Amino acid sequence: MKPRLFTPGPTPVPEETLLELARPVTYHRSAEAKAVLAEVTEDLKYVFQTAHPVFTLTCSGTGGMEAAVANTLAAGDKAILLTAGRWGERWQGVLKAFGVETVAVKVDYGKAVTPEMLDQALGQHPDAKAVFATLSETSTGVGHDIEAFGKLVAKTDALLILDGISGLGAMECRVDAWGVDVCVTGSQKALMLPPGLAFVSASPKAWRRIDALPPRGFYLDLRRYRKSLADSDTPFTPANTLIRAQRASLKRIRAEGIENLWARHARIAAACRAGVKAMGLELFAERPNSALTVITVPAGVDGSGTLKKLEKQHGFKLADGQDSMKGKIWRLSHMGYADAFDVLGALAALELVLIEGGFKLEAGAGVAAFQKACAAGK
Amino acid sequence: MKPRLFTPGPTPVPEETLLELARPVTYHRSAEAKAVLAEVTEDLKYVFQTAHPVFTLTCSGTGGMEAAVANTLAAGDKAILLTAGRWGERWQGVLKAFGVETVAVKVDYGKAVTPEMLDQALGQHPDAKAVFATLSETSTGVGHDIEAFGKLVAKTDALLILDGISGLGAMECRVDAWGVDVCVTGSQKALMLPPGLAFVSASPKAWRRIDALPPRGFYLDLRRYRKSLADSDTPFTPANTLIRAQRASLKRIRAEGIENLWARHARIAAACRAGVKAMGLELFAERPNSALTVITVPAGVDGSGTLKKLEKQHGFKLADGQDSMKGKIWRLSHMGYADAFDVLGALAALELVLIEGGFKLEAGAGVAAFQKACAAGK
Numbered sequence: 237m238k239p240r241l242f243t244p245g246p247t248p249v250p251e252e253t254l255l256e257l258a259r260p261v262t263y264h265r266s267a268e269a270k271a272v273l274a275e276v277t278e279d280l281k282y283v284f285q286t287a288h289p290v291f292t293l294t295c296s297g298t299g300g301m302e303a304a305v306a307n308t309l310a311a312g313d314k315a316i317l318l319t320a321g322r323w324g325e326r327w328q329g330v331l332k333a334f335g336v337e338t339v340a341v342k343v344d345y346g347k348a349v350t351p352e353m354l355d356q357a358l359g360q361h362p363d364a365k366a367v368f369a370t371l372s373e374t375s376t377g378v379g380h381d382i383e384a385f386g387k388l389v390a391k392t393d394a395l396l397i398l399d400g401i402s403g404l405g406a407m408e409c410r411v412d413a414w415g416v417d418v419c420v421t422g423s424q425k426a427l428m429l430p431p432g433l434a435f436v437s438a439s440p441k442a443w444r445r446i447d448a449l450p451p452r453g454f455y456l457d458l459r460r461y462r463k464s465l466a467d468s469d470t471p472f473t474p475a476n477t478l479i480r481a482q483r484a485s486l487k488r489i490r491a492e493g494i495e496n497l498w499a500r501h502a503r504i505a506a507a508c509r510a511g512v513k514a515m516g517l518e519l520f521a522e523r524p525n526s527a528l529t530v531i532t533v534p535a536g537v538d539g540s541g542t543l544k545k546l547e548k549q550h551g552f553k554l555a556d557g558q559d560s561m562k563g564k565i566w567r568l569s570h571m572g573y574a575d576a577f578d579v580l581g582a583l584a585a586l587e588l589v590l591i592e593g594g595f596k597l598e599a600g601a602g603v604a605a606f607q608k609a610c611a612a613g614k
Numbered sequence: 615m616k617p618r619l620f621t622p623g624p625t626p627v628p629e630e631t632l633l634e635l636a637r638p639v640t641y642h643r644s645a646e647a648k649a650v651l652a653e654v655t656e657d658l659k660y661v662f663q664t665a666h667p668v669f670t671l672t673c674s675g676t677g678g679m680e681a682a683v684a685n686t687l688a689a690g691d692k693a694i695l696l697t698a699g700r701w702g703e704r705w706q707g708v709l710k711a712f713g714v715e716t717v718a719v720k721v722d723y724g725k726a727v728t729p730e731m732l733d734q735a736l737g738q739h740p741d742a743k744a745v746f747a748t749l750s751e752t753s754t755g756v757g758h759d760i761e762a763f764g765k766l767v768a769k770t771d772a773l774l775i776l777d778g779i780s781g782l783g784a785m786e787c788r789v790d791a792w793g794v795d796v797c798v799t800g801s802q803k804a805l806m807l808p809p810g811l812a813f814v815s816a817s818p819k820a821w822r823r824i825d826a827l828p829p830r831g832f833y834l835d836l837r838r839y840r841k842s843l844a845d846s847d848t849p850f851t852p853a854n855t856l857i858r859a860q861r862a863s864l865k866r867i868r869a870e871g872i873e874n875l876w877a878r879h880a881r882i883a884a885a886c887r888a889g890v891k892a893m894g895l896e897l898f899a900e901r902p903n904s905a906l907t908v909i910t911v912p913a914g915v916d917g918s919g920t921l922k923k924l925e926k927q928h929g930f931k932l933a934d935g936q937d938s939m940k941g942k943i944w945r946l947s948h949m950g951y952a953d954a955f956d957v958l959g960a961l962a963a964l965e966l967v968l969i970e971g972g973f974k975l976e977a978g979a980g981v982a983a984f985q986k987a988c989a990a991g992k
Contacts, residue, residue: 239638245851246639257855258636260617261624261808263931294810295673295833296850302833333832424851430639432672432810432853453831454711455673455680472674473623473802475810475853477635553641 242582243555244374244402244528244569246424246431250488253428256481264476270468272480277465279486282494283404283427284419284437286411291461292482293434294475297401297422300434301330303456304397304418307438307446308366311335315366316357316394318349318385322375322558323399327368334452339364345376345561348523351384358392365445366395366417372403372527375558377567379407379525386415395442401425401434405489406501406527406571417442423478426501426527428485428572432478436461488573501526504570504579507609511583514605515590515597520565528569534595539563542589550585576610620960621933622752622780622906622947624802624809628866631806634859642854648846650858655843657864660872661782661805662797662815664789669839670860671812672853675779675800678812679708681834682775682796685816685824686744689713693744694735694772696727696763700753700936701777705746712830717742723754723939726901729762736770743823744773744795750781750905753936755945757785757903764793773820779803779812783867784879784905784949795820801856804879804905806863806950810856814839866951879904882948882957885987889961892983893968893975898943906947912973917941920967928963954988 241248263269273292280290293300305327309315314337317327324342331338341357343349354367367389372379382398389396395417400409404419405426411419417439423429438446438458451457460471489497505526509519512531520530533539539556540563546552555567566586570579583602590597619626641647651670658668671678683705687693692715695705702720709716719735721727732745745767750757760776767774773795778787782797783804789797795817801807816824816836829835838849867875883904887897890909898908911917917934918941924930933945944964948957961980968975 239640241639241641243641246642246854249639254636254638258632260632261619261627261802262617263619263621263933264624264809266931295677296852298850299673299677299833302831306831330832333829333835422851424639430853430855431642431851432856451711453680453684454708455677455834457711472676473800473809474674475808475856476624477808478810478853553644555641 237551239551241553242568243553244567247569247572248574249428249430250485250573253481253484256484257477261477264473269476272483274468276479276483276486279490280435283489284411286437288437288439289465290435290437291458292479295434297434299456300420300436301399303436303458304420305330305334306452306456307458308395308442309336310449313365314361314363315368316361316364317368318354320347320349320378321345321373323370323373346520346522348378348380351381351388354385355388358388364394366397368397371398371400371409372525374402377521377524377528377530379523383414390415395445403525403527407525408498411437423482426571429478429482432475504576505529507606508570508579510609511602511606515587515602527571528567531566533564537595545589546585552582552585580606615929617929619931620946621931622945625947625950626952627806627808628863628951631859631862634862635855639855642851647854650861652846654857654861654864657868658813661867662789664815666815666817667843668813668815669836669843670857673812675812677834678798678814679777681814681836682798683708683712684830684834685836686773686820687714688827691743692739692741693746694739694742696732696747698725698727698756699723699751701748701751724898724900726756726758729759729766732763733766736766742772744775746775749776749778749787750903752780755899755902755906755908757901761792768793773823781903781905785903786876789815801860804949807856807860810853882954885984886948886957888987889980889984893965893980905949906945909944911942915973923967924963930960930963958984
């Protein structure tokens with residue numbers, strides 16, 4: 237049986253990138269290593285759509301989120317948190333650990349925070365120093381209107397700080413044009429690398445804040461990364477083989493072109509949604525994004541059991557809901573190195589397992605609708 | 615030309631480990647992933663020689679050092695720092711960032727801190743909450759007598775916190791028997807993996823301290839790692855392909871046996887020192903360790919230029935001195951996946967380059983002495 241990975245991180249890694257990871261290890265303080273980091277940094281700026289340096293940190297996405305909080309806020313500062321799921325709650329956990337007074341604008345799982353809600357919160361809390369948002373709320377499949385958020389926050393002194401971990405590179409996100417002051421992403425999502433690196437951008441507005449605050453912590457102190465990056469270097473021994481491999485995956489993104497890449501993800505996501513609906517299933521997210529499709533487990537179906545069967549019988553690994561959502565949703569990623577034919581296969585396998593389990597469904601309904609949507613180029 | 619890596623991190627990675635890194639990426643929250651982490655954790659306990667859990671963090675060694683400081687000390691606490699080089703200074707940087715009042719016991723580069731110095735400092739500062747030490751001071755080649763340090767610190771309420779980043783797995787270090795309360799190491803030294811993972815152990819004495827303190831930070835909060843590891847899991851998306859590959863390198867260590875591995879490193883280091891002396895060169899460290907050999911650049915020789923030639927003409931990559939030591943020493947690692955024949959080759963190449971540069975040296979003097987030491991099994 238052929239294993240196929242459809243979890244919303246880690247995601248499949250291109251073969252040429254995997255082979256890069258098997259190459260002998262080299263020294264991280266050499267002219268070659270600096271050239272690699274310089275190239276990766278330029279390509280990351282392209283992916284982020286920013287003119288400002290993007291920093292490469294050796295850590296999980298959460299380490300990047302901690303860098304975003306620890307560098308921009310002092311204990312006791314107030315922040316507005318827009319939370320629509322588990323990753324909004326991750327922001328909350330980090331904010332709490334750093335003593336930030338958090339005003340939570342919270343919606344139920346499956347819903348999206350609206351620009352109106354943010355507008356109201358900004359009006360009520362003019363002293364908020366930052367707004368924390370999530371591009372793709374991977375726990376529910378919701379995408380947020382960051383462009384609209386950015387317009388509102390830009391009018392204030394607050395910073396817009398974005399968890400772009402599972403969305404960046406899979407859906408439109410223009411860091412500079414949209415006024416995102418700090419954007420965090422991870423290597424293991426649309427950037428087509430195994431986990432291990434986080435990437436963080438900072439706007440001039442963010443830097444003014446950072447430079448005015450005393451440092452909190454050492455390893456994630458962005459000033460150290462800025463100083464080193466001026467010489468195409470890193471302050472601490474980086475995961476240099478991951479960085480070298482990231483170059484290979486970024487080359488693929490450059491070759492496709494960021495707008496084509498967003499459009500491809502949007503097409504596949506739309507086709508996937510059409511297929512899901514044609515199978516008689518419902519989407520969980522009211523504002524679905526292009527990184528993943530989240531399906532509500534229908535009544536009477538064993539959600540977790542179905543995923544186990546899907547993996548055991550057909551090799552397709554989708555993700556279950558997390559924590560309280562376990563067994564209630566299925567999460568199917570189409571980020572990064574996944575094309576329409578991959579996702580078509582996943583829907584076909586899901587059809588088979590559902591039919592076998594007694595769910596009323598006409599075989600081929602989902603895949604035909606998916607195919608029709610692809611043919612229509614939607 | 616064949617490139618050969620002799621830098622004291624990163625070090626060469628075994629072929630089977632590199633190939634492991636090229637395998638397709640899998641989901642990090644699965645029974646298989648838990649089994650891998652459980653196995654790696656057991657093997658790390660063996661390498662650390664501890665009965666207590668060792669935590670796997672996705673970060674550089676410095677991230678592990680920050681975890682050691684942030685979890686065990688509050689701002690304003692006093693700590694004794696034993697510093698003999700750049701890595702002692704790295705402890706100092708982290709301690710400063712966390713507001714720790716640091717009493718530095720400092721020796722010149724090339725010297726080792728003695729147990730007597732520590733004894734005196736403990737007598738003068740009975741209120742010190744921790745003692746920070748370095749197993750292998752990679753910037754100078756010095757090794758410290760951690761066993762003796764441990765006996766002194768064990769009599770007090772202070773914790774012994776050890777940077778074992780470049781020494782652990784290359785020289786004898788018995789975390790439990792020697793009373794090391796927190797030990798930090800990195801993946802890219804004797805553990806034969808690329809950079810990207812740090813490993814941290816904590817004794818029951820350390821845990822009593824950690825549990826009594828409020829958390830500082832989120833990503834490096836060891837309590838989160840302890841809670842997850844109880845279920846063979848990690849709190850944040852780990853660099854799971856590195857962990858899987860670490861298993862392969864750890865299998866190699868298990869197969870050799872930790873005491874054989876220490877003995878092998880000691881034999882190679884002794885032979886290397888014999889070779890260096892026979893070449894008419896001097897060792898920089900007064901108490902050299904088995905992880906690397908540090909050679910004083912002889913008067914009249916261009917230190918940095920020699921290393922560049924060595925790499926350009928023969929493919930051998932040694933490390934220069936860092937910062938103020940640049941051009942003054944050569945650092946040759948024999949950690950991890952390096953055997954006597956590798957080091958013999960490095961000495962041969964160094965002989966050739968020195969002779970070509972006009973340094974008075976009989977060709978073969980170094981390699982013969984190295985070989986003689988190997989044959990004597992010293």
